[in-house]
Amino acid sequence: MSNIAIEFENVGKMYRLGRVGTGTLSHDLNRWWQTSILHHEDPYLKIGQTNDRSQKGTSDYVWALQNINFKVEQGDVVGIIGKNGAGKSTLLKLLSNITSPTTGVIRYKGRIASLLEVGTGFHPELTGRENIYMNGSIMGMTKAEITRKLDEIVDFAGVERYIDTPTKRYSSGMTVRLGFAVAAFMEPEILVVDEVLAVGDAEFQKKAIGKMQDVSQGEGRTVLFVSHNMAAVKNLCRKGIVLENGQVSYTGTQNQAIDFYLANNFSESKTRIADSIIFKKSFIDIYSIKINNSENVESTIVSNTEYLDIEIEGETKEPFSFDLIVTFKNQSGVPLASLEEGHYKGTIENIKIGKFKISKRIHLPKYLSKGVCLLDIVLHHPNVEYYMKCLDCAILNFDGNYDGFGVPLSLSARGFAGLECE
């Protein structure tokens, strides 16, 4: 038990919505009177509600985080995932002591370096070298420590040539590199990373991810990683925590957490495939979209399934000509394969006024990999206009192909399908 590095115990954080900062004098006085003089409970704590940003609440106070309980073991790399506004950044802010929790206790061992946004305290007029010292000491390093690591930092950031140039002359990428380098070399026991990698170029991202892996594996440090990039979470993390409306909804390995997040995120409000239509022409009504005769968002494709049936039913007030696109994407949104037959054959289909039914039977490759795919379904007239876009509308769980050695290849390692040869 003694190797727990971070512990959240019943942590909650409440915010007041709306006009923060003004008109709060009466609330402040009321709160002060109730809690300090009468020793009642804080009257505003009770009416706090869970944080669902899409629904209108009756209270001005919301819990950005509520009942957060979890422990992180030393050396773990934990990915924190969740939708926008789920409370990820608030959680990191509490952990890095920038704002204090409303309830509960957070405990941790050692020094925390947070990369909430790198380059904190960089002054544009100061040179790269001066900024390394500035930034390093803001993060709690001593001058001697920074001097010892200066060469490594400069080398890692790859800005040797500009080291005595004011950082206002730096490109934004260079600034981020420098900031990340300082944080990475301060040797914190706990590293908190929030989506910083999005800024650097591919080479640097690789370097940064490598460094984070070294930090966690080689040096036994703990890393908390917040990202929307499922691929990065998958690669980097060993554990995952899913936040939803300010509460922990899942803890487990990173793969389980990602699966839970994706499944949950889709099925939460969207149970039918057709719920994901983000655009359609006003003269068209779509009754249903079915995959293999089911309107369910999620479907499993077992080994050696030959076909995928897609069926769109609806009604139109105007005739139109269309081609159907079905795009298969991986979890990070990278397209893997698509059906767009009209494009190859140079054909287009016509729909008359009234009810219609579009049925397509897609031949699936024999050697499908094991993994999860997302589907986009689009009706368009090539190069003219779109009639309907239904994006990220379905999740296909491919079971993979067990012929041969009885072990399927994985989608993330080998791609969508295996090729065949003579």
Added chain:
Amino acid sequence: MSNEWTTEIKPKKKWLDVDLKGIWRYRDLYVMYIKRDIVTKYKQTILGPLWYVIQPIFTTIMYMFVFGGLAGISTDGAPQPLFYMAGIVLWGYFSESFTVSNSVFSTNANVFGKVYFPRLIVPLSGITSSLLKMLIQLVLFIIVYIYYYFTLENHSLSLNWSLLLFPFYIFLIGFHAMSWGLIISSLTTKYRDLKFLVQFGLQLFMYATPVIYPLSAAPEKYRVILELNPLTPIFEAFKYGCLGCGSLNWGGLLYSTIFLCITLFISVIVFTRVERNFMDTI
């Protein structure tokens, strides 16, 4: 088991909780902040730190013209340039320290929003860098003083032993400025109205302090009000120490010191309360 944790973050802290250990641990940051203030202030200027002395020279000339010439306010027998410069150097230190402390949250919101370190480092380094600026201006004052001492005949200039208290005066002024600055800064994070008050309040406050006039020149009925100002005895005592005008009022200095203890105490309480949650209100 629980004593293994190095840090515990809890919602409510004690009402007076100054992280002195933390401030000591971050002493390098304190030095860095001072360095940054000095290095960046006059970057891309030609005259650079010379501005430190140009400012008081021109202000002195201006005061000589407006207050000494046009308004004809007495300088209590001291040469006008010296009298005004003495006031300007001290007041400049006060107003600069006040402004730095007062803008702690607004100018550092960016940094405070991302990293934790003892926030008191920032105002402390702020008053230190304005102290350095003041010392440069003091050198100028000494040069002008020597010039007048040896060229002017029949002058009343005299140094006396009370000038040994000068470091104490400086300490008082700096921390008066910091505590007022911090109190107002902390309140401003929530109630922005104060921002407007401070802008002209500081200017008005200068006229309520014997900077450009000697206390003895103030009408009897207003003198009580001026004496309530904790800065008054300090300015008067400094002028008494080197210009031979003004007065050394022990009671006044004691009053000023007690006043400082109280405001400093309040300011640290308010500041540490606000720093815990200011990111949510700013």
